[in-house]
Amino acid sequence: MLSRTTVHAFALLLLVAASQAIAEWEKTYEFEGNTRRVLLCEGAKASFGSKPPLIMVFHGYGGNAESIREGFKFEELWLEALVVYVQGLVIPERDDGRIEPGKEGPGWQRRVGQDGDRDLKFVDFLVERLAADCNIDRERVYAAGFSNGARFTWVLLAARPGTFAAFAPVAHYDSAVLEAATVPKPVIFHFGKMEKGYKSGAPMKTIRRMKRLNRSTGEGQEWAEGYTLFESAEGGAPFVLNLHERGHEVPSYAPEHIVRFFKSCRNAGADKNEN
Numbered sequence: 001m002l003s004r005t006t007v008h009a010f011a012l013l014l015l016v017a018a019s020q021a022i023a024e025w026e027k028t029y030e031f032e033g034n035t036r037r038v039l040l041c042e043g044a045k046a047s048f049g050s051k052p053p054l055i056m057v058f059h060g061y062g063g064n065a066e067s068i069r070e071g072f073k074f075e076e077l078w079l080e081a082l083v084v085y086v087q088g089l090v091i092p093e094r095d096d097g098r099i100e101p102g103k104e105g106p107g108w109q110r111r112v113g114q115d116g117d118r119d120l121k122f123v124d125f126l127v128e129r130l131a132a133d134c135n136i137d138r139e140r141v142y143a144a145g146f147s148n149g150a151r152f153t154w155v156l157l158a159a160r161p162g163t164f165a166a167f168a169p170v171a172h173y174d175s176a177v178l179e180a181a182t183v184p185k186p187v188i189f190h191f192g193k194m195e196k197g198y199k200s201g202a203p204m205k206t207i208r209r210m211k212r213l214n215r216s217t218g219e220g221q222e223w224a225e226g227y228t229l230f231e232s233a234e235g236g237a238p239f240v241l242n243l244h245e246r247g248h249e250v251p252s253y254a255p256e257h258i259v260r261f262f263k264s265c266r267n268a269g270a271d272k273n274e275n
Contacts, residue, residue, distance in 0.1 A: 039087070043083070142167070151174050173197065173202055
């Protein structure tokens, strides 16, 4: 027979385990003629009564909300956060021929104004809906994305700087979108030297434009192993860069550093900001 002390200890272990549980649920919204799906994950210490931070995550072309969750798992790293893995819609055939007929898959708009801004509009809707339903902290709303989702993260930087406190694009560059960006914002950018586009010089062009936007000064300093922090002049914003030796992937170490960076960034007065 188990002693009373053993029973109490076992009960305590169950309570601790329960406190570390991550709540997750799927939700769909009918929005502008499309059914939009999201996977919501609540960190073990998240509470709608305490205004949780919100991280919105966007998958790569052909991916889905579940696969990108496996790549990041932010809710396991920031226990107070609400993390929303957003499912993209099928991308229509492009006029530029970048997507072959019959090979369409879910993804995101690559330019402001593309596809009727359907993804930008849904993000606007989703942030407002989650603010109402989940009492999120509007000063701590963040965007992260991989591949085509990273490209959409650059679009958000250019088009919705007032909504997000910081951005984390992984494995995609877009200097053309940055030409339209006018507001310095904190960014942490991961890109692999084994990526197909690295030798073209296009990623470095994105980095130069990002540094110019954020008014970066100097050659940068070590922020963490493999990371360079570019401080900014007055009125600018921090830019953290990780150029790694891998290919098209989310490095295993990236999520924890993205969370660390996000935790250092707030969007003061976000409720009053206009995009």
